Amino acid sequence: MRTLRLARIAGEAEALRWRRRARGMVARLVWAMLALPFLLTGFVFLEAAFWRFLLLHFAVVPATLIAGGANVLLGVVLVLPALFRPADDRVAREAVQLRREAVAGIESRLRLGSAAVGVMQAFLLLRRRAPRK
Structure with missing residues (x-):
């Protein structure tokens, strides 16, 4: 039962992370x-400024x-947050940690369960080999 709960917690943590x-x-x-x-407009203005510079030689160029x-x-100021924003925030990192802990709990439960099955198999094998009275 605890194993299923840990699997559910791991699944919920992964969903939260995604x-x-x-x-x-x-x-x-x-x-x-x-x-x-803004970047496109900037490029258009720079192109217009260059063109204007070539045509008018300093007339309206400084303003352009x-x-x-x-x-x-x-445009650069607006694109910086998109480039330097961290991929995972605090909640997503905690969800990953919770998922890892839940999976580790499931693994330990499965190891314990498989060890118990091994002990039971050995017990049944010894019991079968023991002479009956």
Whole structure:
């Protein structure tokens, strides 16, 4: 009975870990999606600035470069949390530890059970070989 409970606990801990991991992946995806328009806009502004620079030689270029640089900077700032967010948070790490402990408990119960079966087999074998009176 305890073995089944430990297996259930291990399964629940693993499910919790996967839910937390999925939540982290969604958060990283959201940050990346927020950063993408700013990065694209920044590249467009930088391209427009370069083109404008070539055409006008310093006329509107400083303003365009500042706008493009600001967009790229904002995009980089938004993408940093997506890149440096840890894969597993505290709850997910605790779930992994709980799963390991539950699996270790199951293994020890199974070893104890198999040892008991071995003792019973030896007892029955000796009893069969013993002369009857």
